[in-house]
Amino acid sequence: MxxxxxxxxxxxxxxxxxxxxxxxxxxxxxxxxxxxxxxxxxxxxxxxxxxxxxxxxxxxxxxxxxxxxxxxxxxxxxxxxxxxxxxxxxxxxxxxxxxxxxxETAQNALLKPVPATVGPFQVAVRYSAAAAEARIGGDLYALVPTPYGVRLIVGDVRGKGLPAVGTTALVLGVFREAAYDEPDLLDVVERIERSLARNLGPDDFVTAVVAGYPQPGRMEVVNCGHAPPLLVSRAGVTAVEPTQPAPPLGLRSLVDRRPGLQTLSFSDGDQLLLYTDGVTEARDGGRAFYPLAERVARHACDEPSRTLAALHDDLLAHVGGRLHDDAALLLLRKPAVVNPVAVDPVAAPPVAADPGPGP
Structure with a gap:
């Protein structure tokens, strides 16, 4: 034209x-x-x-x-x-x-799509790679149902783009296998650590949060140098700071410190948000960081997909439309269980009232 x-x-x-x-x-x-x-x-x-x-x-x-x-x-x-x-x-x-x-094929193989419902949870995921043309980067996530309850991981590989894909594949492969095999969540983390120690270079590492839901009302969290998850409950939004700080995965040999297992109360209606530093370190034109906890309190609702959609749009607006680092968000919500009213199917029908003797 x-x-x-x-x-x-x-x-x-x-x-x-x-x-x-x-x-x-x-x-x-x-x-x-x-x-x-x-x-x-x-x-x-x-x-x-x-x-x-x-x-x-x-x-x-x-x-x-x-x-x-x-x-x-x-x-x-x-x-x-x-x-x-x-x-x-x-x-x-x-x-x-x-x-x-x-x-896209590599991303679907590594970062498998997460269904809207996994076990007792409603789930939503949002992922944006800084290498927009490649559509994959250094952030990773996985959520799998296991014999020991639902288990998940959110992590950040040092670096971004295609060079980080190999490490991402390694971590996710080991996690998916160990999550099914190991009854103890700390043993899952230990297997990932051993694998990375054998395969990563001396300057490479992975920050990660590994979590599990072994029984109703109880959430276990292991934090390895990663940003603290946010617990959304009736009391508000709380950062789950590690009680026993541990180095990122792959650096255990440099610091003689093992990660600790935290146990959280996780009731019906509670939500847990795991994310990577591409979210919290995103800056606006005035170089101000994105206030994730404040925005979660503003946008949280009963549908995780709507919550993350609002957060993602808000994050893009904060940075002016384009992220400069990989960013991942994974939100779990434990919906309230509604018990239907029990009805006895063999209950006797009501008996008509006696009209009394006729005239």
């Missing part, structure tokens, strides 16, 4: 004006603009139209043949260059589409 309007405008200027051939070189704008949106054959057609129009208008202007030939040759050259640029653009688009497809 733009190319047609441009070509028509130039032709009108030449036709109505008295500047001779001076306007004709602007006909090259048509195929040049077409290279950004059209296929190569489309660019050639627009270039052919511009060249033919230039020949007609040049003959009408009465300019010397040599000058007309130079102008037309320039139009042909620009058309061919634009067609080549269109061909290269199409190839790059195909490569980018293939990269996105592979990235």
């Amino acid at each position: 733009v190319t047609a309007v441009t070509t028509s405008l130039v032709a009108l200027l030449v036709f109505l004006g008295d500047a001779g051939m001076s306007w004709l070189p602007l006909l090259a704008v048509g195929p040049a603009l077409a290279a950004a949106t059209c296929r190569p054959w489309g660019v050639l057609r627009i270039g052919f139209l511009a060249t033919a129009l230039g020949a007609v208008l040049g003959a009408r202007s009465g300019e010397p043949v040599r000058q007309q030939a130079v102008t037309l040759a320039a139009l042909v050259a620009v058309t061919l260059a634009s067609a080549l640029a269109s061909l290269l653009r199409r190839r790059r688009e195909r490569v980018l589409a293939a990269v996105r497809s592979v990235a």
Whole structure:
């Protein structure tokens, strides 16, 4: 559309004006603009139209043949260059589409979609990678039902983008296996630590929170150098600070300190929000951090998906539309159980009142 309007405008200027051939070189704008949106054959057609129009208008202007030939040759050259640029653009688009497809496949394999209900919980997840074209990054999450209750992990691999994918795959693979095998949540964390110690470099590490719900009303949390989860209850929003701080996973050999197991009361209606530092360290134009606890108190509702949607939109508004670090949010909610009124199916029907003796 733009190319047609441009070509028509130039032709009108030449036709109505008295500047001779001076306007004709602007006909090259048509195929040049077409290279950004059209296929190569489309660019050639627009270039052919511009060249033919230039020949007609040049003959009408009465300019010397040599000058007309130079102008037309320039139009042909620009058309061919634009067609080549269109061909290269199409190839790059195909490569980018293939990269996105592979990235989406890798993300679905690593960060498997979480259903809206897992065990006794309502669940919602929001994930945004800083490497927008790759759609995967260094943040990780998983939630699995096990013989020992629902267990989950939210973590942050050092680094971001594709280089962190290998470590993400390692952590999630070990967690999913250990969560099914180990009755004790601390043993799950220990298995992840041993695997990372064998496979990570000396400067690599993973911060993580591992949690489990072994029995009704009880939530277990193990924090390894990660941001504290937020407990949303009737009392308000509370940060679950670790009572026994521990280093990130992969750095245990540098600090002789083992993580501790925290036990929380988790009643009907309570919610637990796990997140990564891409959320709390997001800054606005004034370099102010995102106030997550305050915004959770504002947006929390009975539907985790709506809560996270509101938080995600609020976070993007805070940073001006684009995150500069990977950000993950995982919200659990224990819905209240409503007990229906019991009805005895074999109860005797009511007996009609005796009308008494007749008259």
